[in-house]
Amino acid sequence: MIGQSPLRTFIAHAVLILGILIVAFPIYYTFVASTHTLQTILRPPLPLLPGGQLWNNYSEALFGGIGRIGGVSVGQLLLNTTVMALGVAVGKIFISILSAYAIVFFRFPLRMTFFWLIFITLMLPVEVRILPTYKVMVDLGMIDTYAGLIIPLIASATATLLFRQFFMTIPGELVEAARVDGAGPWRFFFDILLPLSRTNIAALFVILFIYGWTQYLWPLLVTNSNDMNTIVIALRKMVSFADADTEWHLVMVTAMLAIVPPILVVVLMQRWFVRGLVESEK
Amino acid sequence: MATVDLKDVKKVYPSGVEAVKGVSIAIPDKELCVLVGPSGCGKSTLLRMIAGLETISAGTVAIDGKVVNAIGPTERDIAMVFQNYALYPHMKVYDNMAYGLRNRGTPKDEIDSRVRSTAKVLELSALLDRRPRELSGGQRQRVAMGRAIVRNPKVFLFDEPLSNLDAKLRGQMRVEIKNLQRKLGVTSVYVTHDQLEAMTLADVLVVMNAGLVEQTGAPLDIYEKPASIFVASFIGAPPMNLLALTGSSSGPMLADGTVIGFAAPETPAVTLGFRPEDADVTFNAEALPGALVLPATVEAVEPVGAESFLHCAAAGSRIVVRVSGRATAKPGDQLRVVARAEKLHWFDQAGKRVD
Numbered sequence: 001m002i003g004q005s006p007l008r009t010f011i012a013h014a015v016l017i018l019g020i021l022i023v024a025f026p027i028y029y030t031f032v033a034s035t036h037t038l039q040t041i042l043r044p045p046l047p048l049l050p051g052g053q054l055w056n057n058y059s060e061a062l063f064g065g066i067g068r069i070g071g072v073s074v075g076q077l078l079l080n081t082t083v084m085a086l087g088v089a090v091g092k093i094f095i096s097i098l099s100a101y102a103i104v105f106f107r108f109p110l111r112m113t114f115f116w117l118i119f120i121t122l123m124l125p126v127e128v129r130i131l132p133t134y135k136v137m138v139d140l141g142m143i144d145t146y147a148g149l150i151i152p153l154i155a156s157a158t159a160t161l162l163f164r165q166f167f168m169t170i171p172g173e174l175v176e177a178a179r180v181d182g183a184g185p186w187r188f189f190f191d192i193l194l195p196l197s198r199t200n201i202a203a204l205f206v207i208l209f210i211y212g213w214t215q216y217l218w219p220l221l222v223t224n225s226n227d228m229n230t231i232v233i234a235l236r237k238m239v240s241f242a243d244a245d246t247e248w249h250l251v252m253v254t255a256m257l258a259i260v261p262p263i264l265v266v267v268l269m270q271r272w273f274v275r276g277l278v279e280s281e282k
Numbered sequence: 283m284a285t286v287d288l289k290d291v292k293k294v295y296p297s298g299v300e301a302v303k304g305v306s307i308a309i310p311d312k313e314l315c316v317l318v319g320p321s322g323c324g325k326s327t328l329l330r331m332i333a334g335l336e337t338i339s340a341g342t343v344a345i346d347g348k349v350v351n352a353i354g355p356t357e358r359d360i361a362m363v364f365q366n367y368a369l370y371p372h373m374k375v376y377d378n379m380a381y382g383l384r385n386r387g388t389p390k391d392e393i394d395s396r397v398r399s400t401a402k403v404l405e406l407s408a409l410l411d412r413r414p415r416e417l418s419g420g421q422r423q424r425v426a427m428g429r430a431i432v433r434n435p436k437v438f439l440f441d442e443p444l445s446n447l448d449a450k451l452r453g454q455m456r457v458e459i460k461n462l463q464r465k466l467g468v469t470s471v472y473v474t475h476d477q478l479e480a481m482t483l484a485d486v487l488v489v490m491n492a493g494l495v496e497q498t499g500a501p502l503d504i505y506e507k508p509a510s511i512f513v514a515s516f517i518g519a520p521p522m523n524l525l526a527l528t529g530s531s532s533g534p535m536l537a538d539g540t541v542i543g544f545a546a547p548e549t550p551a552v553t554l555g556f557r558p559e560d561a562d563v564t565f566n567a568e569a570l571p572g573a574l575v576l577p578a579t580v581e582a583v584e585p586v587g588a589e590s591f592l593h594c595a596a597a598g599s600r601i602v603v604r605v606s607g608r609a610t611a612k613p614g615d616q617l618r619v620v621a622r623a624e625k626l627h628w629f630d631q632a633g634k635r636v637d
Contacts, residue, residue, distance in 0.1 A: 173368035176335050181382035181429070182356040191381070195372040 027259070034058075034252035041248040053249065061253040072227045072234065074257060080146075081213060081230040082261060087150035088212030089205050096156050097197065100163035101189060105175065115164075122157040126218060134221055148222045149230075153215065159204055166200050167193070202272030210262045231258045284346035284436040284469050285311050286332065291341035293327050293493075301327040303493035304341065309486060312467040314460070318480035319490035320516070326441060328490075329473045333439050334358050346436055356385075361430035362439040366446060367422045369414040375401075375425050376410040379432045386433075400432040403462070420451045427459070431466065438463070438470040444479065456482060477517050481505065489513050511633040514555050520591060522555045522627065523601040537598035542574060549636040551628035558604040560625035563592060563617045574621040576601075580611045594619060 029048075033041055036051035062074050102108075103115050126133075133152045142148030170193070178188045194201075219230045229237070235258060238251050266273070286309040293302040302324040309315040317325040330336040332343055334355035342349045350358050361382075369378050376397055383393045401407045404424045414422055423443065430438055440459070444452045460483055463470050474480055480487055481501045489496045489504065489512075497509040508514035508522070515521040527534040527542075529550055535541045542554070556574070563578075578596035590609035591602050596619055603619055611617060628636045 171366065171368065173364040173366055174370070176333075176355075177362070177364060177368035177370075177429075178381075179335065180333065180355045180360065180362045181433075182385035183381070187385060192370055192372075 030252050030255050034249060034256050036249060038247055038249045041252075057249050057253045061250045061257070072229065074231075074254060076227055077229060077231040077234045077254075078257065078261065080149075080228060081232070081258075083146050084149045084215070084219065084230055085209050085212035085261075087146065088153045088215075089208035091150060091154035092156040092159050092208050093201055093204055095154055096159035097163050097194075097201070099160050100167055101193065103160075104164055104167040105185075105188075118157050118160050120157075121155065122161070126153065130217065130221065137222055142222070144223055144225050144228045146228075149219055149228075152222075153212065153218060156208075159208070162200065162204065163197065166197060170196065199272055199275045202269055202275075206266055206269050206273045209265050213262050285309060285344075286315070286437055286469055286471065287342075287344040287347075288328070288332070289342045289344070291328065291331060291343060292339045293324070293331060293336065294339040301493055302331070305490075305493075305495050306341075307486075307488055307495065307498060309469060309471065311469055313485040314463050314470045314472060314483055315486040315488060316472045316474060316480045316484035317488045317490055318474055318477060318516070319496075321475055323490040324493040325473045325475075325490050329439055329441055329471055332437070332471055333360055333362050358437075359435050360437045360439055361433050361435040362441065363426045363430050363443045365442045367414070367426040369422060369425055369429075371414050373413070374410065375406060375412055375414070375417070375428075378414070378425055379428050382429065382433045396432050396434075397428075400428050403431070404428045419447055420455065423447060423451075423455060427462070431462070436469065438468050440470065440472040440474075442474055443472075445474070445476070452479075459483065477519060481517065489516060491516075507635065508627065509635050511553055511555070511629045514627060514629070518557060520558050520602045520604075522557050523561070523599070523603075524553055524555045524629075525597050525599050525601070527552050527554050536576075538577075538596075540576065540597060547628050547636045549630060551636050552631050553629040553633070555627040555629065556621040556625055558591065558602045561601075561603045561619050561621040563603055563605060563611060563619055565615075565617050567618070570620055572623050574623065574626060576619040576621075578617055578619045580613050580615045580617065582613055583609050583611065585609065 029046070032048065032050050033046060034057055035054040036047070036057075037053050040047070040051060099114075099118060103111060103118075137143060137148045137152065140148075142151070174192070175188070178192055183191060214232060215230070216232050216236075219233050220236075223229055223233065226234075226237075231254065235251065235254055238246065238254065240246050286307075288305055288307045290304045290306055291302060292300070292304050294300050305324075305328060307315065317328060319325045327336060331338050332345075334350065334353065338351050342351055344350065345358060345360070355362075370381065373381065379397045379400065380393050383396065388396075397410070398407070401410055404427060406421070406424055406428055409417060409421060409425075414425065417425065423446075426443065443459070444455055447455060456479055459472075472483055474483075484501045486498065487501045487504050488498045491512050497504055497513045504513060505517055508517060511524065515524065526537055528537075529535070530541055533541050534551060534554070536554075554574075576596040578594035578601070580592055580594050581600070582593040584591040584593070585608065589604050589606050591604055592609060592611055594601050594603060594617075601619065605611075630636050
């Protein structure tokens with residue numbers, strides 16, 4: 001913005017900084033709480049500056065604090081959640097890119113019927129079909145397994161739709177050029193479609209990873225044993241009804257640890273993520 | 283090196299639209315055949331049927347004497363250059379050219395030598411590591427050509443390859459395509475709606491209209507003896523002047539009452555045509571036996587440089603006359619348009635040529 005008055009610049013910055021403060025404060029406060037002793041947390045008001053217990057709290061949560069989470073280490077919880085989030089993200093992308101490929105590039109009977117069937121599932125959130133899904137998982141013996149955590153969440157109308165829209169922008173001549181060049185359906189998919197979709201895949205991966213990471217209801221239902229818990233469930237289980245019973249400092253540490261992997265994914269993939277959202281390479 | 287033979291080829295779309303209504307063309311080995319016609323005349327559909335990108339509803343397409351109706355584009359051993367080039371955007375120029383060879387299992391060192399020698403011919407050697415989006419339109423066009431040439435196919439197919447280029451580059455590439463095609467000696471089919479491109483490139487020119495072939499022949503033969511009103515008005519720029527005729531006791535009569543008392547064919551003709559360059563203008567009033575003389579009023583003058591076009595109103599129609607150099611006439615001038623009798627074209631009720 002060239003030629004703007006200093007006052008306007010000041011106001012703009014003030015508004016933006018205020019926004020950041022509002023968004024970031026709860027996270028900061030959680031971090032502050034995670035560096036104090038339980039006694040400090042339970043005796044309000046909680047200080048606004050970090051305390052000196054950072055090392056103690058984090059090492060206790062990571063290596064010693066096994067009592068409250070049912071004998072499962074934070075490491076195990078993070079692993080469970082990572083497996084689930086990765087499984088959901090990769091699985092969703094895999095399934096939806098293939099179904100979009102079929103719908104856009106092949107002519108088969110009932111093609112549009114299948115498309116609409118997929119589309120209709122958009123209107124059915126996980127929660128609506130949770131009972132039948134649970135029954136199926138019980139019958140298949142998938143309770144307390146990674147497969148049970150992942151598979152029911154994999155089908156994705158949104159991602160299929162997104163890939164369909166992207167595939168439809170690929171010029172027909174490109175498809176024909178590949179046919180003339182001797183590329184069959186698989187070659188075309190791997191040599192041309194996948195490389196062209198990579199920014200879309202990256203953007204979707206970020207969104208879906210976080211979606212998988214923050215799942216609450218389904219992991220709660222499908223896992224009984226504590227060592228299959230995801231970190232979000234474990235966090236909830238750590239909080240008991242009586243305030244004095246809850247090791248708040250460890251809860252805060254676990255909360256901090258729970259948000260690190262999604263942040264890492266976003267930060268590491270940011271460049272791809274943004275490109276996937278704003279630009280299509282053609 | 284192959285011939286391409288189309289026998290009564292038809293294309294009917296599932297919606298019932300008949301895009302190609304029975305076309306037969308025989309293209310000799312090593313010749314460049316241009317399909318020209320207005321948009322929607324079926325020329326692109328026909329090309330795509332030769333390529334195998336479109337199914338053939340009836341008739342046969344044969345490449346090198348072998349009917350290829352049932353086999354896919356890969357096995358037909360053709361290469362195609364598309365209108366918007368259709369380069370693979372994520373591949374470097376080198377890979378764009380090598381892709382077809384790789385898919386056919388050509389050995390790596392042979393691919394390399396073929397890509398590099400083709401790049402040299404097309405002056406692309408310095409660009410092999412670039413991606414398509416880093417190239418100019420003309421360079422992309424060259425890569426698209428290179429991708430076709432490197433495969434050394436039996437037939438080249440061009441689908442309006444120059445229409446995305448600016449006028450100057452188009453002229454340049456036109457000459458290059460012609461030279462390259464002659465040098466490589468590969469039978470080619472070239473689709474365009476630009477009659478100038480069609481005239482300059484073709485060994486065999488096929489003028490199409492509404493799914494049918496109007497005329498096939500050498501470009502200049504077609505120019506000099508158009509088989510129908512459609513061809514006469516489509517080939518040549520500005521198009522041929524056409525005047526409506528009515529019969530009278532003393533011979534064919536123009537709309538303004540001028541009776542043409544000479545050179546008329548025996549079959550009754552209803553349209554008379556002459557090309558802008560086959561007429562002249564004169565301000566004199568002397569009698570000119572054996573020529574068509576039309577009193578005309580100049581409406582507009584288009585100076586092009588080497589020549590000028592006079593747009594005139596004459597015999598109830600608008601006609602265009604080409605005069606070389608600078609035109610002396612101005613809008614509003616009354617003059618006489620003179621067309622020599624042997625340069626007149628006559629067409630009957632059905633729009634067909636009569637001699």
